[in-house]
Structures are given as C-alpha cells and as structure tokens.
Amino acid sequence: MMNVLSVNAPAHIQDLGRYGLRRYGIGHAGAMDTLSLRAGNILLGNEENAPALEIALGGISVSFERDTPFCITGALYHAELDGEPVHSYWRYTARKGQVLKLVRAVQGMYGYLCVAGGFDVPEVLGSKSTDLKAGFGGHEGRMLEKGDEIPLGGGAEHLGRVGIAHIPFTNCIHLFPSSEYGAFTEQSHIHLFHKPWLLQSDSNRMGYRFDGHGHNLELKQPLEMLSHAVQAGTVQVPPGGNPIILLADAQTTGGYPKIACVAAADLGRLAQVRFGGKIRFKQIDGAKAAKLLRQNEVYLNQVRKIANENS
Template identity: 50%
Template structure:
C-alpha cells in the first residue's frame, strides 16, 4: 500500500505497549480499542493486529495488491475509486485501486484494518507509534506521502458488514482516589454539567471546560504518582483533563474519577467543541459494561469466521 496524500494525522497503532511504564515508557496504542478490535475481528485478524489510526483530515492510499479491508471507529466519508464505501463493512480492493478518506462525518478516530495485517516490526513488544520518543510504528512518526506499507496477506474475503457501537456523550466513570477531597458542590458539578472538549486536546489528554470549575476542600500537596489512560486529573484552575492513549507515566494532580474501560473509546470519539457528561457508576457495573463490549467483539469474530 502506498500513501499518496496524508493531510490527516495517521499512524500505526495496536492496543499498546505494556509492562514498561516503570521505565518511563508510555502505553501509546489506539485511542479507541473497541473500534480496533471490531475491525480486526471483521477481517479475521488477531484482535491486536496493528491498524492505521486516522484523525482530523483526508488520506489517500493506493493498493498495490488485492486486499480485504474495513474502516471502523469514526464514520469517514470514504471512496474506493469513485464508489462510496461504508464503515464497519469488509470491502475488497484490487491492485491499483485507490482509497480516499475525505473527512470524518461523525467521531474523531477511524481505523483502517487489512486482512493479514501490516508487516510492522514490533518495538518493546508493540507495533504502536510512540510519537514523542519517535519509535515504533512506521519510523516512529505520522504517515506521509510516498510511504509504503507492506501487507502480509493478499486475499479477497466475502463482503459483509456489522453494526457499530452506538455513539453517546454520556461517559461513565468510577470514583478515583481523591474524589472525597473535592467540595460537595464540585462533586455535583462534575456530574451535572456539560463539559466541552477543547481544541488543545490531543492523544495525551482531553482538556475539558465547564462553567463551574472543580474545587478541593483544602489545598492538597501530592507527590508524583503513576497515572494511566482514563484517569481524570484536576489542575489548580479546576478544569479537568482526561488522560488518553499517549498519557505520561506519572502525574501530580488530584484525580476525581476514571473513565471505565468500556467507555474510553466513546470518550475518544468526541469531537472538538462538543460536550460530554459524566455519570458515576460502581465497579460492578463497570465490569458488566466491559463484558458487554467483549461480547460484542466475540459476536463479530464468530460472524466473520462463518463468512
């Protein structure tokens, strides 16, 4: 596959790099892991097979071999040559055809998964791109014009489609370690108000703005401690930051809550300028929702392997 144009932020990502946070190496990986798994299940791959993560712009690719592929995550306006193609469908491309992704119509991050996967050499047991350190993925950077990606398997599979997870701006969270240090009015405001995603957000963190800043009962001095994706930190100005896939390994701000694993992908797909609302759930519900997500992936795998 040859990249013809790349105005989007496109990088190679899998589910992430695990076991190296104590050395200061972040997890990285996809912003929406459920979309990655759904795509890989649909094209009969291992669920962790690396894909191209695409955000905020257009991307044009020329296929140099016959390939079965799908697009998941954000709904892109996409064309195979001049034919419009839908997301969450397994599509066959022939050598010489061109895939044009013009713009996301809904959501932020889309995933291009190909049957057989991309031939990417793992670094620290992951193919994910660490953009800050410049390693992993394709030369440790975003894709650009004239890059060539090797596909392991040239094949055509039956064309099928599956349902996608219904997008929502209601994001479920569990209380975090410093929740009780916030004032009662801040606890109420955290759940009751709409939080707008700021354009300064990125793969490291989603910066939110609300009309009622969150306040601590009394000033709190905290030592740096381990942090991870989904944790919601509250800096002194009271506007929360949701840590995302490229989050740092340590932080010192108090944490009011953590986005549940089932909803991280939903959080990732919120567009700049749009709002979300947090709802606190207990650990038991968080685990039930994760099981529902896993059942969704299992269903796609079963259907894809039957077709």
C-alpha cells in the same frame, strides 16, 4: 505494499498498545479506540492486536500493490474505492492498483483502516504502535507522509463483502471515584456529575481537556502531592479546576489530584467525541464498570460470529 498517495490528517500505525513498561517511563501508546480496532481486525480474520492505521478526522488516499481485504471502523467516514462509495464497518477487497480514499470523518473523531494481515512494521518493545513522543514504533516512529510505502502482513487476499453494526456514539461517559475524590467539595461532586463539560480544542492523544464554564472543581483545602503513577482514563484536576482525562499517549506520572477514572469500556467512546462537543459524566461503581466491559465483549462476539459465517 500499501502506497500513501496523499494525507491531510494525523495518520499513524497503532495496535492495542505497549504494556508493562510504564515503570521505565515508557507509555503504552496504542489506538485511542481499542474496541473499534479489535472489531475491524476480527472482521478481517486478524489477531485482535494487529496494527492498523489510525486517522484523525481528515483524509488520506492509498493504493495497494496486491489484492487486499480492508475495513474502516471507529469514526464513520465518507470514503471511496476507485470512486465508488465505501461504508464504515463493512469489509471489502481492494484489487491490485485500486485507490482507496478516505475523504473525511462524518461522525466521530478517530477512524481505523484495518487490512487483512495487518501492517508488517517492526515490533519495538513488544508492540508495533507508534510512540509519537519518543519517536519509535509504527512506521519510522512518525506520522505517515505522502510517498510512504507500508508493508502489508500475510493475510487473506480475498474476503467477501459483509457489514457489522457500528459502535454507537455517546456523549455520556461513565466514571467511578478515584483516590482523591473525597478531597473535593460536595459542590464539585455535583458539578462533575450534573453539569455539561465542553471538550476543548487543545485536547490530543495525551489527554482531553474540559471547560466547565465556571463550574470548576475545588478541593476542600490545599493538597500537596508527590508525583505518582497515572494511566489512561485517570481524571486529573489541575489548580484551575477544569479536569483533564488522560488517554493513550498519557505521561507515566503526574502530580494533580485524581477525582475519578473513566470506565475502561468507555475510553474508546470518549475518544470519538469531537472537540467542541459537550459531555456529561455519570457515576458508577466497579460492578457497573465490569458490566460495561462485558457488553463490549458481547458486541465483539457478534462480530466474530458474522466473520466466521462469512469467511
């Protein structure tokens, strides 16, 4: 069991998400940065889809009722185990009764506390992820609170200390044109790919909102659209002209024109940009997007090699 001693940040259980149900209006939820979640699980010898604790920016303190290997991935955190420094992307074993304190994220937005065996929460509709909008999955369908007790899975009780390279942060996100790209003016295309965009503070797990400081995206002529299916990575443009990028908790349908889509390999990197950060978008094609995915897999293969050599 893991006991939550204090929490001052949005923290909830997420795995890789809930897929195949969007036609019923059920979103996929899941980790905002799936690459970081996979890396942490691989380092601990877990299945890549094992549920972990996602924490946004702030802190949480927990204790363990048995020896528990763990690691922190995603955002780089100031963290301590019984007062001793703990580094992100390193594997440690917490002894029974020790207190792990994640103080704050030093760089990045979303951190992942992965434990050996994952968290033993109920599977709902094929996933253990928390759907915060619908109120199911994870731990009672909600964010964690002080006093919560989270069951641990049946993982290893001791693993040696070892570290891996952290996933680099970036403010350059790759996009490829989507279905209504041609309906926007040429000047809008130039603005999208050659101007910085400010990530607004009203962004969340549903979507990241951007301000172009007057460099709005405009249609060539008014466009009436029926509601249609959307998914994480879709770049929608509301009438105001400032784009919204849909993310893990995105709705299943939308009616705004879609100018572009984020390369799947970059979704986690986008999620790690902090509110108020400036982002530049770079246009790519499908072949380049596939290459970026392969590069992510190369990184994970390196993590597998390190984990296997130090199991």
